[in-house]
Amino acid sequence: MVPGPLWKYPDVLARTGAFPRAHTTAAGRTAYSTSKLATIYLVHEYARRLPAGIDAVTYNPGFVPGTGLARNAGPLSRFAMRRVLPLMALTPFANSRGVAGRHLADVVLGATEAPTGSYVDRGSAARSSEESYDPQRERELWDAAERFTAAHTRSVPQSPCR
Structure with a gap:
């Protein structure tokens, strides 16, 4: 249902139209x-x-029907997401909103062991995709985020508590 990522330099990704046929689903x-x-x-x-x-840490709830993810899709996809795919939550291929929320709470409250930098897939820490381990891209994205927000952070008043 969702294609794989298509990584580009952060300055490209930060702009609308970063992907081919930008107006498409x-x-x-x-x-x-x-x-x-x-x-x-x-x-x-x-x-x-x-x-x-x-x-x-990052948290992947898995496929969770009923969250509005397909709210702008075509009528057939919206119907399937509202009426058919919620039944998948009865299988190992999807989670209900309640189960996904409980897994997230377990991560936040420390009931799921997840050291810093972990990827938590539903209820346990797991290895994310091979592509997700790229220190150069991580630094480039960090540097870009700092550049994108620099003008805004200079204009935000500092708290007197610091």
Whole structure:
């Protein structure tokens, strides 16, 4: 249902129309999967940079029908997502919103062991895709995020508590 990511330099990804046939559902789904890859890259970089005691992990709830992911899809896809695919939550191939939420709570509360930089797939830490381990892309994305936000962070007043 969702194509694999199509990584490009962060300055390209930050702009609309980064993917071929930008107006299509396929391009939107590619942007979605690419944003998930970017999240993993940033978490790896956070794990290297954050002080000890502050952890960053990524969480994949798996396929969770009923979340509105296909709200802008065609009528047939919307019907399937609302009426047919929720039945998949009765199988190992999907989770209900409640189960996905419980797995997330377990990660946040420490009931699921997930050291900093981990990728948690549903209820346990797992290895993410081979593509998601690329320190050069992780640094490039971090540097780009700093550039993109630099003007905004200079204009935000600092808290007197710092």
